[in-house]
Amino acid sequence: MCSACFDKIELAQNKCFICNKETQCQGICQSCQEQTAIDALIIATPYDNNVAGKIVEALKYNYLEETVQPLVDLLDKQIKLQELEPLIQNKVFVPIPLHKKRYLARGFNQSELLARALALKYKGIIRIDLIKRKRFTRQQAKLTRRERLDNIKEAFVLNGSMGRVKEIVLIDDVITTGGTMAEAARTLKQAGVEKIIAVAICHG
Numbered sequence: 001m002c003s004a005c006f007d008k009i010e011l012a013q014n015k016c017f018i019c020n021k022e023t024q025c026q027g028i029c030q031s032c033q034e035q036t037a038i039d040a041l042i043i044a045t046p047y048d049n050n051v052a053g054k055i056v057e058a059l060k061y062n063y064l065e066e067t068v069q070p071l072v073d074l075l076d077k078q079i080k081l082q083e084l085e086p087l088i089q090n091k092v093f094v095p096i097p098l099h100k101k102r103y104l105a106r107g108f109n110q111s112e113l114l115a116r117a118l119a120l121k122y123k124g125i126i127r128i129d130l131i132k133r134k135r136f137t138r139q140q141a142k143l144t145r146r147e148r149l150d151n152i153k154e155a156f157v158l159n160g161s162m163g164r165v166k167e168i169v170l171i172d173d174v175i176t177t178g179g180t181m182a183e184a185a186r187t188l189k190q191a192g193v194e195k196i197i198a199v200a201i202c203h204g
Helices: 003-008 030-035 051-061 065-081 100-106 110-121 145-152 179-190
Strands: 040-046 092-095 131-133 156-158 167-175 195-203
Touching (some): 051 195, 092 110, 110 167
Parallel strands (some): 040 195
């Protein structure tokens, strides 16, 4: 992506991903905090009517892995603008896992690629073994809000030893209702994690 097009991408405003109200907190207003296991949320840009959404689709469905870097650069731009580096610096990065059937069909996990690039940039470590999907779910993008929440319920299970991990940066490409992120965060907190920072490229 050329610098001119990159600079035209609109960054996301600081709104609660649950109620969509403006908030001074990181992505979740105080009144909605009790509804989710996510403690803070960082989103780079809106998904709809946005070239960034098309780049995410190119990564996810056209298998264009070279699009990872501009997406990470976009997220880095948002993080620096909001001065959020301390939230994710030197942390454990965990990508939202794919079910093995979808992984075999796609050949890679786009969230893992993003997590690896972010961990490198922010001097973190990556753990892909902590949680896994215990059942195959329908693609969230094709479902209504209620269907998404039901579809992802209890889809994750602890897979690896948590050790002394107390803070985790949870990575996905797109967050919509937040059901997938919240369910993964709930699983991790049940295992003893104290703080979950969710990070996504787009909110749609």
